[in-house]
């Protein structure tokens with residue numbers, strides 16, 4: 001068996017809780033800024049974040065009866081209150097399940113129920129969605145009221161008052177824990193902190209159990225590659241959503257471990273993005289390919305001072321070499337000399353397994369980089385044997401960033417992780433003689449829209465509830481102009497393709513729009529088809545549909 005290791009030496013991984021790691025082991029001046037609310041400039045120092053999270057933990061225990069091991073949901077776009085809630089839950093020894101702020105009530109209900117959450121911390125604008133969710137779940141009014149907290153820091157407090165709900169600031173005012181909940185080494189290794197949702201290689205979203213050790217490991221192993229970040233010098237822009245593993249790790253936790261402030265934006269908007277780079281003299285941004293594309297085309301790039309910017313790292317979806325050079329060229333024309341690198345990983349690997357070191361960004365453009373320290377990799381072909389040297393194989397990884405498993409789902413966990421600890425990514429990769437990896441294909445059914453997961457099985461089950469649809473398959477089609485895949489549905493009408501009314505595809509799109517979050521809309525269209533191609537065992541032949549779509553694009 002060929003096992004690839006990292007070219008970098010192994011690093012030490014402390015066995016403790018993430019809170020202890022961030023505030024005690026990582027020793028940075030407590031007066032350093034940690035999080036800045038980009039729209040208002042309001043800043044929390046490390047000391048503020050530490051104090052607020054201990055207050056949060058006290059309030060969560062005394063007023064919400066959140067105990068060690070309990071799960072709470074955070075349902076909010078990025079805000080200053082978001083890290084306080086997360087770190088407060090950590091200080092209390094609780095778990096956090098992170099929900100996409102675009103979710104509809106049924107999507108939220110699925111995650112709330114599946115994760116076993118007891119309380120929802122919701123942004124003031126999302127209180128209505130949570131109330132709808134509680135109605136769907138038939139939670140009695142009084143109980144629903146007690147399970148919803150308005151997550152707002154320095155706001156008006158209007159929503160909480162009007163709705164008679166507990167506000168974050170009231171929760172914070174009641175007292176503070178003297179110290180965080182303590183974890184032994186074994187507990188830190190085994191206890192879950194985060195429950196992000198991922199469909200993995202197949203099926204519906206599942207709760208990914210990410211432990212304290214997983215998170216400390218990922219911060220420890222990315223550090224040797226991202227050494228250039230310096231306290232007092234660098235500033236990050238927090239634009240990717242915190243509820244995705246990429247955001248929570250690289251924009252909430254990692255900056256705190258590195259002593260770097262994050263200017264937090266509630267959502268991506270090209271104008272505000274460039275304005276904030278100027279305003280906060282941002283040096284470093286973690287992005288997804290569509291943001292790089294915006295840097296290539298958007299007029300705002302020419303309008304603001306971008307000269308502080310020196311490093312961008314993209315991830316969550318493939319990044320093309322042409323786009324990288326176009327972005328570098330455009331930024332150079334406005335006086336910013338940047339390196340654009342790439343990272344790779346999955347929710348199930350906390351998330352980073354590969355990073356392209358800055359020194360090689362140009363020479364190895366298009367590569368996801370090297371395997372990080374303390375990790376092992378295999379490239380495997382169908383029969384579970386090794387791919388031949390230089391040839392593609394499914395990427396398997398092993399090491400301390402691999403999740404504990406899928407929550408309450410031992411069979412999905414067993415399909416994803418072999419008995420000897422190899423996690424199967426479902427991505428097909430090649431590695432060159434210098435140890436640089438490239439993702440060349442995806443074996444699993446997952447679709448990515450602008451870095452967000454779109455699980456086909458989820459859309460298929462929503463579509464099968466449509467009275468005229470007898471069968472369906474959802475695949476992703478490439479849209480290079482937008483640097484993303486787009487979800488497309490192939491649907492079989494009960495009257496056959498010729499019996500389907502001309503309005504049918506539009507009906508199907510509307511059916512989806514009224515039921516799921518925006519990133520899952522059928523932007524790749526709806527195609528009426530005779531029958532969905534299936535294997536003898538009844539499995540959808542997605543490859544065949546993808547080939548069909550590709551042929552169509554070429555015509």
Ligand code: 4UU
Pocket residue numbers: 198245246314315316317318319342343344345346347348351352353354355368425426427439442448451452453
């Ligand atoms: C081609 O998207 C993520 C994690 C992203 C990440 C990790 C480390 C970004 C930056 C970083 O430094 O997680 P999920 O679970 O939402 O999606 C995982 C899937 C992968 O299986 C792969 O198919 O997203 C795809 N993916 C990529 N594909 C992730 N990164 C890349 C990449 N190139 N660089």
